[in-house]
Amino acid sequence: MIDDLDREIMRRLQNDGRMSATALAAQVGLTVAPCHRRLKELEATGAISGYRAVIDPAAVGLGFEALVFVTLARVDRATVDEFEARVSANAHITSAQRLFGDPDYILRVMAEDLTAYQQFFDDELTVLPGVQRVSSTLVMKNLKPGAGLPL
Template sequence: MDDVDRKILAELQDNGRLTVTELAARVRLSLSPCHRRLRELERSGAIRGYRAILDAGVVGLAFQALVFVTMRQEDRDTVAAFEQALVDIPHVLQAQRLFGDPDYLLRIATADLEAFQRLYDEKLATLPGVQRLSSTLVMKHVVNERALPL
């Protein structure tokens, strides 16, 4: 990956809806080389996909919480079952496995406190291998959806 590839990535992080023509102009390449580089960045996995960034409040998911999970068991099968169960819960926006205690950090979005409480009791507390859940509410997003520093 060279400086031109980094410029392409930076432009797309800023605006993923750029046409290849617009992108080529911004990174000062002709259309064909820009298109080839773009396809190679997609093929290599540097670009994993394109999507719109939504406003959670506008779509009715303004309530967010961080949930810390401590596992009772951490054998391979239990961890795999736990992680697959997380994938199947759409309100889990992010799930990160951590070193140390706690074992996982989840970012959850729901409509309100009542919806979070139902999700917590009915889904999160019943996940395989969970010993303890601890949660805190998100008061404000200070840095959110930041582009990677290239």
């Protein structure tokens, strides 16, 4: 069972996943051994599922972002499975959610620029299995990228 101390540990790690166990223990008011035990338990139960670096898209030449709304012509199991497998395998699609209602999916797509996105749209998005309609909204400004959970 996750208690308030576990939530505080996760809250701190959301802000700095590279924090040492010693620093984490000090910030949450524990000694290192019990803090390390709690951390390992949170990892073992899947409450903490991993650690990663946060990379500035513009610094790696991917400063163009679009939100793409996809409606499928058919939502039978085979079409949905194939669509989702292709979306999951595509590196330019950095986030994907299946929705209730219309549209069926929202995708976050990163590209170098408008020209690269237009080519991706024509060559990859519109040919995904079962696609009936695709529309895009271009992101002007990212106000809250990668915000952690409200623990």
